[in-house]
Amino acid sequence: MTVTLDLISSSPAEADYDAAKTAACIEACFDCARACVLCADACLAEADHSELLACIRLDADCADLCEATGRILARQHAMDPALAQAVLQTCVAVTRLCAQECESHASRHRHCALCAEACRRCEASCRALLVSVV
Amino acid sequence: MTVTLDLISSSPAEADYDAAKTAACIEACFDCARACVLCADACLAEADHSELLACIRLDADCADLCEATGRILARQHAMDPALAQAVLQTCVAVTRLCAQECESHASRHRHCALCAEACRRCEASCRALLVSVV
């Protein structure tokens, strides 16, 4: 059991959705935010940073949205299903775009390859949770 | 001209959407986030805070999403239109829900009345910008 699942399970609040999927999604969101902040900074430091401006901006967008999504999922409260769907679908959209952008630089920059993996994991865990929401 | 519009206008980046509407939306997002953090704290301090748990959580969700939305809109970069739509629609959804919740306590708690106004302004400015995005 991960710390996040242990924390969710120790709350008296009834989880809105499947606890294990929610815990996995919260962790993936925070991990993705962290990877994106690190990748954006590494991109800035590259000699070819002028070719990476879209990546730097998308990393920042993705970090901000994943952080918000992770925090919102951490709150267990009969969330409005339409809001939960909107939040998760938006997170899917940004992680997919950021993954695609990072994948296009992955062969040259290992940080982009690592960041793309974190985005893809986050995208997959949001999709897995979305199935419970609908 | 507001500071935010002045900042946007002084960037060499071509704004993705109408600059005045974007600036107004960025300001409304940050103002709403600030109001929500203040309202959540005031709710916690109320004698009837046990009746305000949904409001406290929704304030926190709304603060996090408005902050992320404001930051993302501040980045001018040929944003994917589907992502822009998803971000703005999600912000509309959370500010509308938070406004409704706060309005239901507005007669008893002035901070809820003020927070509801900030949420409604943010919702309206996101809707106004959405028209440019589609």
Added chain:
Amino acid sequence: MTVTLDLISSSPAEADYDAAKTAACIEACFDCARACVLCADACLAEADHSELLACIRLDADCADLCEATGRILARQHAMDPALAQAVLQTCVAVTRLCAQECESHASRHRHCALCAEACRRCEASCRALLVSVV
């Protein structure tokens, strides 16, 4: 009376420090965060962005710390005075550094001039509040 002061005054919590100074500081923190995100993005868009890497990173650091400081000050509750001092002093340090960096580009880039002003206002309001904390 600003909305922020109105919100603080409508909380039953006794403000830790002078309410008007606290409200001014919260507003300055959120305004500075917003200006820094906008300035970082405008710097990225400049033809001479390779000369602005330090500015882009410091803008991002400043935005993150100002946001955290603004949120923490928004919570009115017997805050540990040593923590309040540490938070405000750290915010003074980052806004001062970011202002200095932005001022060095202010003659070439209007967004840096505007961001430096927002940083200086935030620095001043943190210093004004620090006097009440000690």
Added chain:
Amino acid sequence: MTVTLDLISSSPAEADYDAAKTAACIEACFDCARACVLCADACLAEADHSELLACIRLDADCADLCEATGRILARQHAMDPALAQAVLQTCVAVTRLCAQECESHASRHRHCALCAEACRRCEASCRALLVSVV
């Protein structure tokens, strides 16, 4: 090697401080932020939440500061040593206070015990990094 250390090592930027300690500190900051958001929400859901108001507020302060600290440490850029010290010392202060508060409820609430552990790990990793900064 953790993903974070791998990301740091794949940046061409010269790390400001010891890379392994920095990576550990970044991970501890994000983990602590996540635990604090979860603990605050679980506290709100407890029948005795009126006894946990200080914990809820401190959890929120700690989450915000740890997130800002983690993001700032993720940026490698000849950071001003006085700023690095201030950021790390402030993070030590908030994680220590939050750990103490959570420890006082740990026997009754498992989420407080888990959150206190995350705070203590973050405090320790900030202290370990501080030694490299001075």
